[in-house]
Amino acid sequence: MAGASSVSEADDGQDTESPDPAADVPTLFAGGEAGVTGRAGWTPRPSGFRTPRPSRVGGGVERAPGPAGAAGPDHPGGAGRRMIVGRVARGLGELLITAGLVVLLFLVYQLWITDMFAARTQDRLHHQLDQAWGHPPPRQPGVERARPAPALPPVDLGDGLAILRVPRFGLDYSPVIVQGVSAANLRRGPGHIPGTALPGQLGNFVVSGHRTTYGKPFSRLDELKVGDPLVVEVRDRYYTYRVTGSEVVTPNRLDVTYPVPGRPGVVPTRDLITLTTCHPKFSASHRLIVYGELADTTEKSAGLPPVLKGA
């Protein structure tokens, strides 16, 4: 009301001349808004239906201070119109506030809640791998030692395949790489693109991972330098790759996943690893690609590979 009085003398005069509507409505409003809970509880049902009314009137007055308030007594229909306008404005305001809260909740979800989901899933995947690797690999009777047993039996989409360890990211960095790169697979952990080589196989072991959500396993991929070890742990051995380079490419560059990256149709002669994630952070415009090459294979019976013993 202080604002209304400073707008013009006429408004001020009308305000003081007819104190009833101006003074009456705010008290109703205050009583309706604050007293609704209390009053509705202590009085029988019928009055409970009456109590919301004042708050609606209050909404109208809140929306139209000063001039509209002064015009009220002149036009009998004004109060009804103001009430409707007030209710619509109030409903709209509440909707907008709700929308804001939903957006806020989405941010919280993206930045923290997905991390909690991923942490739980990763714990479970670690546990499953521990169990699976604790038992001897299933042997097929007929093909005993005909050729070296595959280090990795086939795993289902979404199941744990290997554990990635990157000393530069700390010794406790050990996300479980899952099979598959569907949205659901990637929520569980970094995903191996099916059809690309498995760790320790000739060709290109390609792994994609989230950079900003779901535990953000690949958030610090840009910090890797040439020569950094990337250790992939499977059932019975550690494969130590060394970073050979990185680049930022457009999302359509499928050729970085080829057995020999960038050279379609060329038969691979080396064991490579390729890590992919989005770039820049929170964007889909490009992909950050880190390349590596197998440098060392350590049997688990021989203990940890030297690069993991470090610190």
Next chain:
Amino acid sequence: MYAWIYHRLPGPPPVRLTLAVLIALAVVALLIFVVFPVVESVLPNGQVTLGH
């Protein structure tokens, strides 16, 4: 809107308040477990692989 919903909840204030909190929690759960996973699949920062 919220006042309208609140006045349509049955029972005395403690019951209404409990119901209101439960409804709010249900809405949050629906958002987090159903709506947001769908929404994020069309957002850019989840796209980490190649060939799209």
